[in-house]
Amino acid sequence: xxxxxQSPKYLFRKEGQNVTLSCEQNLNHxxxxxxxxxxxxxxxxxxYSQIVNDFQKGDIAEGYSVSREKKESFPLTVTSAQKNPxxxxxxxxxxxxxxxxxxxxxxxxxxxxxx
Amino acid sequence: SQQGEEDPQxxxxxxxxxxxxxxxxxxxxxxxxxxxxxxxxxxxxxxLIRSNEREKHSGRLRVTLDTSKKSSSLLITASRAADTAxxxxxxxxxxxxxxxxxxxxxxxxxxxx
Numbered sequence: 484x485x486x487x488x489q490s491p492k493y494l495f496r497k498e499g500q501n502v503t504l505s506c507e508q509n510l511n512h513x514x515x516x517x518x519x520x521x522x523x524x525x526x527x528x529x530x531y532s533q534i535v536n537d538f539q540k541g542d543i544a545e546g547y548s549v550s551r552e553k554k555e556s557f558p559l560t561v562t563s564a565q566k567n568p569x570x571x572x573x574x575x576x577x578x579x580x581x582x583x584x585x586x587x588x589x590x591x592x593x594x595x596x597x598x
Numbered sequence: 599s600q601q602g603e604e605d606p607q608x609x610x611x612x613x614x615x616x617x618x619x620x621x622x623x624x625x626x627x628x629x630x631x632x633x634x635x636x637x638x639x640x641x642x643x644x645x646l647i648r649s650n651e652r653e654k655h656s657g658r659l660r661v662t663l664d665t666s667k668k669s670s671s672l673l674i675t676a677s678r679a680a681d682t683a684x685x686x687x688x689x690x691x692x693x694x695x696x697x698x699x700x701x702x703x704x705x706x707x708x709x710x711x
Contacts, residue, residue, distance in 0.1 A: 489640075518701075525602075525686060526641075526701040539696075573640055586631060587699065589640030 486510045489574050489590035496568075496597050504559045504593045506574030513579040515557035516587065519543060520571045529572075532557055533579055561595065568597045602630075602687045602702030610708045617674040619705040621687030622667075628690040630663055630670050631699070635684045644672075644685075679711045 487508040496502045508515065514533050518526040528541030532551040546565025551557055557576075561568045571594050575587040605620045621630070629648045633641040647654045647663045647670065654661045660673040674681055684704040691700065 487640075523703075525703040528698070571638075575641075586643040586646055587641075589642070591640045592638070594638070 487574060487576055487588050487590040489572075489593050491593060492591065494593055494595045496595070498597055499563045500597075501560055501562050502568075502595065502597075504561065504572055504574075504595070506557045506559065506590060507555055508557075508574075508576040508588070508590075509555065510576055510588060511554070512576035512588070513554070514577045515551070516575045516577075517541075517547070517549065517557070517559045518573045518575065520573060520592075526573065529559065561597075568595060570595060602689050602700060604685070604687055604702045604705040606705060607703070608706045608708070610710065611677055613677060613679055613709055613711050615677055617677050617681070617707055617709070619672045619685050619707070621670045621672070621689075621702055623670075623687075623689045623691075623702075624668065625689075625691050625693075627665075628697070630661075631688045631690070632659075632661060632670075632672050633686045633688060633701075635686065635704070637683070641686065674707075677707075677709045679709050682707060682709045 490505045516531045517529040520526050527543050529547050530549040532538035538549050548560045573592045574590045577587045578585050602621050602623045631646045632644045635641045645656050645661050647661050658675045663670045684706045686701050686704045688699050688701045
């Protein structure tokens, strides 16, 4: 899982509560990403950030929020507005070059269960 | 919608056999990448092939790219039980004027000892 960490590995929350997932990288990467993975499916992009204090919505941003106050950190908040929050959440980082996507380095993931 | 679609969805083979997985995509790409995911873990990058390349090797992995057919294949030779994992292709393409890496739905490979 390289130099990117996610915590916690498992997270349980009651419906209606906001929850924040941590993602930290020491790879000096400019770009960071959050994906959601549901059973038997591929990855869907939630948010991404290419520079500190800037981020963009991905394909399924509704009900989620992020911040990028430091280059190393990109926390994801799953809000109570997210209708189906139970999923496996993956954070990734990569070097950045205009117009080209390079390989992404992934953290170990956080499995969120909301009941 | 997903850019890459892997085929087959699942594959079971014996140790020592070769495993071939295919990926089809829809739009022009800058490059195509293959990733591996062990159950309950993050993805690990395996190999990147650029749009002007046709074949690339890395150890027991062989990747081909046919841009005219918008398809790629990943071949794992002499498979081992430790190769059991899900394999995803990801295409680097411009989507709505933004460069994005779009993942397919994956092929689940089971290698029996």
